[in-house]
Amino acid sequence: MTIQHDGEPRSNAVRKKLDAYVPTGHKTYTPTQAIVTSAEGIWLTTADGKRLLDFTSGVLVANLGHAHPDFEAGYARYAEGVPRNCYNAVSPLEADAAERLIRNMNLPSMEKVLWADSGSAGIIKAIWAAQHTRPDKKIMLATRLGFHGKKGLAGDVTGEVSKNPDVRFIGFPMDEVADVDAVDAAEANRETLLPKFADELDALKREHGDNLLLLITEPYLGAAGSFHPTKWYLQFLNEWCRENEVVFILDEVQSCHGRTGNMYACESYGVEPDIVVLGKGLGNGEPIAATVGRAELLDSFDYGEASDTFSGNPRGCAAVLAALDVYERQPIVEHGRTMAKAMRDGLVALRDEFESVVNVRGEGLVWGVEMSSPEVATAAVLAAYNEDLHLLGPLAKKVLRVSPPLTIQEHELHDGLERMRRALKRVEGSEG
Ligand SMILES: Cc1ncc(COP(=O)(O)O)c(C=O)c1O
Incomplete structure (x- = not known):
């Protein structure tokens, strides 16, 4: 069934056209199916003007961020x-x-x-x-x-x-x-x-x-x-x-x-x-x-x-x-190492705060957040989208991938983690 999201008329039209002409198997399943028309740094802009903070770098591709000058x-x-x-x-x-x-x-x-x-x-x-x-x-x-x-x-x-x-x-x-x-x-x-x-x-x-x-x-x-x-x-x-x-x-x-x-x-x-x-x-x-x-x-x-x-x-x-x-x-790799420490601390704090987060693991700027079930992981990706945070569809069904561009700034990283926190709160709130 074609993925559609409320309040996204332009994106929904693209999703429909895609379903009509491109086979489902061409895409990896991501419940959000964000329709991205432009990107700069760690920000993606959707067809409906939504600005998403990118915690994916594509799929660990745009390590320098989007449109790095x-x-x-x-x-x-x-x-x-x-x-x-x-x-x-x-x-x-x-x-x-x-x-x-x-x-x-x-x-x-x-x-x-x-x-x-x-x-x-x-x-x-x-x-x-x-x-x-x-x-x-x-x-x-x-x-x-x-x-x-x-x-x-x-x-x-x-x-x-x-x-x-x-x-x-x-x-x-x-x-x-x-x-x-x-x-x-x-x-x-x-x-x-x-x-x-x-x-x-x-x-x-x-x-x-x-x-x-x-x-x-x-x-x-x-x-x-x-x-x-x-x-x-x-x-x-x-x-x-x-x-x-x-x-x-x-x-x-x-x-x-x-x-x-x-x-x-x-x-x-x-x-x-x-x-x-x-x-x-x-x-x-x-x-x-x-x-x-x-x-x-x-x-x-x-x-x-x-x-x-x-x-x-x-x-x-x-x-x-x-x-x-x-x-x-440029000290891209050194900067990534500094951000890695903030990422580790932030994700460990999420693990300690939320029951639905079972484990976190990773290094540098490539992390996995293991959720309690595939359903909770999928709900978290959708809730993150509602917080304007872009995540990949879960790895191995229940692991959220966190892999922002290496150029992410510390305040952006904390902003992303805070969006994740709000998303997890929503997910646990709606469960209870
Ligand atoms: C570790 C690893 N090897 C190989 C591949 C395959 O690369 P491609 O999708 O460019 O064929 C991937 C893609 O995700 C990967 O993560």
């Missing part, structure tokens, strides 16, 4: 007069963006860049690279309940069951880090907690021996409900892969460009993967992704084997360059 000016400068596409030619922007990205990542294993036109396409290229380099190996390990995309091989390594007979899922810390207050204890309890994860991997090693090709994980489980592991867990996976000659792929499609309090989550967790996949924030909204990693792996393709129409197109590369300029010249 320096990003937009840089983008316009780099993109001025460039060809619309360069499939059978090369734009210098592509070479420049690859060089700058590698320099910015600043890890010895980050040697080459394979562009992609979406996060999932970047993941597929990472898997292809491992398969091309080591055709004698087959088994792909993926952390259970991870999300790497819906398409092809990216979908195969997503979730907890796979139609691909070569995929095996392994455990990821969830119960151990269910709430932010539990993380320090889990971090300190490596010796007690590690065997659960190590034994599982060792059993797979005994079963599959040299047939183990790759291990793919997100730094934190995003779509599964924002579970942020201990550092030792990811470091253990990294070491285990190195010892067993398994290609370690880190899916930073969502975590890249400052989300976790560092430019890349590999810095936050102290790991050095063989391949890192970047997306979302990479172009601050321009659709571009990148598979970055060891030359030995990414050079395994011959001409055309990893190319497609839109990957590395001039405008995407212009956006990568313009975003890097802003991150390198």
Whole structure:
């Protein structure tokens, strides 16, 4: 049924037209279905003139905020007069963006860049690279309940069951880090907690021996409900892969460009993967992704084997360059780290005030607020909309995602949290 909201004639007309011409499956369910016509900073304006405070950054894409003046000016400068596409030619922007990205990542294993036109396409290229380099190996390990995309091989390594007979899922810390207050204890309890994860991997090693090709994980489980592991867990996976000659792929499609309090989550967790996949924030909204990693792996393709129409197109590369300029010249990541502390304190206070908030967990400016039930979570998203606060539809049915642009100012952050507080009050009030 078409979503409609009282008092929104223009938005309701768009919602109706959308339903008439665009299949439901094209959109991820969000009960508000805000119709946004323009955006600036952390503010979205709807077709009916409602101004929404954006606690989503799109879906963790516009990390620099909407219409960031320096990003937009840089983008316009780099993109001025460039060809619309360069499939059978090369734009210098592509070479420049690859060089700058590698320099910015600043890890010895980050040697080459394979562009992609979406996060999932970047993941597929990472898997292809491992398969091309080591055709004698087959088994792909993926952390259970991870999300790497819906398409092809990216979908195969997503979730907890796979139609691909070569995929095996392994455990990821969830119960151990269910709430932010539990993380320090889990971090300190490596010796007690590690065997659960190590034994599982060792059993797979005994079963599959040299047939183990790759291990793919997100730094934190995003779509599964924002579970942020201990550092030792990811470091253990990294070491285990190195010892067993398994290609370690880190899916930073969502975590890249400052989300976790560092430019890349590999810095936050102290790991050095063989391949890192970047997306979302990479172009601050321009659709571009990148598979970055060891030359030995990414050079395994011959001409055309990893190319497609839109990957590395001039405008995407212009956006990568313009975003890097802003991150390198302005203290965006440092500012995000400062805001992270205010966010943590604010969300923990909400958890302590409201019974319907079960746990909060997160890092940097990517947080999950676990509600008592899917119904309460959906009601909270709608109540937030009534407070002019934009939230994504719940993750894993009952976790509210809080991920504002990194450029959010402290008073705006408190304003957003206060709107959340009023929304939760409404939800609990209407329940009682
Ligand atoms: C961690 C992660 N990997 C991969 C993807 C897939 O990216 P895309 O939707 O651009 O294909 C997403 C998208 O949400 C993601 O969060």
